[in-house]
Amino acid sequence: MKRIPLLLLLAFGACHLSTDKKHIAASADIQLLLDCYADLKTDTLLVTxxxxxxxxxxxxxxKLIDTTLLTLLPPEFGPSSDPYYACFKFNLDNNTIGLITRCPDEYASSSIKLFVYHRQGNTITFETxxxxxxxxxxxxxxxxxxLYRTTGKEWMGIIENYVGSEATPADSTTLGFESFDYYHVKWEHQRLDTxxxxxxxxxxxxxxxxxxxDKKVVTLQQ
Structure with missing residues (x-):
């Protein structure tokens, strides 16, 4: 009977050690991913x-992201026939790092997305x-x-969404159209709000x- 508490203690210690190793491994992988991104050296950036x-x-x-690191992204993102590319990283606040990433879309790696690494929690979220x-x-x-940083050191952005359809032949009833929509976003409370x-x-x-x-010089630091 006296040996049971000792066995339980050893079992608890083994589980705790395993968890720590997993956390350390994840942290190391996160750093490898962050190192792929260039540091953003401007307060205003046109993203195209x-x-x-x-x-x-x-x-x-x-910079091409190794497929072994894609598991760090949210579950809806992952290995694809088209690759992921790390573009820029920048501090959104003391706890979070913005990661501008070129990602696969339906036809090619044409979609530039904003992911965010949260130091507290050691997780990455998709924002927009x-x-x-x-x-x-x-x-x-x-x-x-x-994307721009205000005088109050807050990151904000304006997204322009231009969609349309070309006019069809004259004998068709379908007409061409185009539409511009704009969204003003702000990073606050650990998320991007419209x-x-x-x-x-x-x-x-x-x-x-x-x-x-568009004319600003963007300095890359790999």
């Missing part, structure tokens, strides 16, 4: 899908798609974003900021 995905000179070409471009049978989408959908007001702001963001 590269015109040519194979263009290695584009700042959004990114920042940019994408595709066309199919006359339908098209062209999404881009501007603070405005007023496209009429956001259009001018996006256009005004966009040229300046």
């Amino acid at each position: 899908t590269p015109g040519t995905l194979e263009d290695s000179s584009s700042v959004y070409h990114g 798609e920042l940019a994408n471009t595709w066309g199919d049978a006359g339908d098209f989408l062209d999404k881009s974003s501007i 603070v405005s959908r007023d496209s009429s007001a956001l259009t001018d702001i996006f256009r005004r900021i966009s040229p300046g963001a």
Whole structure:
């Protein structure tokens, strides 16, 4: 009878040690993933899908992420026939790191998404798609974003979503159309919130900021 408490203690110790090893391994893998990303060196950034995905000179070409690290992403993301690319990382606040990542979409790795690494909890969440471009049978989408840090050191962004369909032959009843929608987002309370959908007001702001963001020099630090 006296040996039972000792056995229980040893069993508890073994389980605890196993958990610690798993946590340490996960932390090491997270660091390997973070090291794939270049440090963002600007407070304003225009996010667009590269015109040519194979263009290695584009700042959004990114660095290929090893498939063994994809298990660190949320469950809905993972190995695909098209690869994932690490683009930029930046501190959203003291606890979180934004990870701008080029991901597979229906046709190619054209979708640039924002993932967030939470130091507390050692987890990665998906927040939103920042940019994408595709066309199919006359339908098209062209999404881009501007991320910027306010004077109060808060990260915000404006997402432009341009969708449409080309006009069909004259004997068809289907007409072409196009639509611009804008979303104003803000990082707060450990998540990305939409603070405005007023496209009429956001259009001018996006256009005004966009040229300046496009001309900014983005310094990469691998």
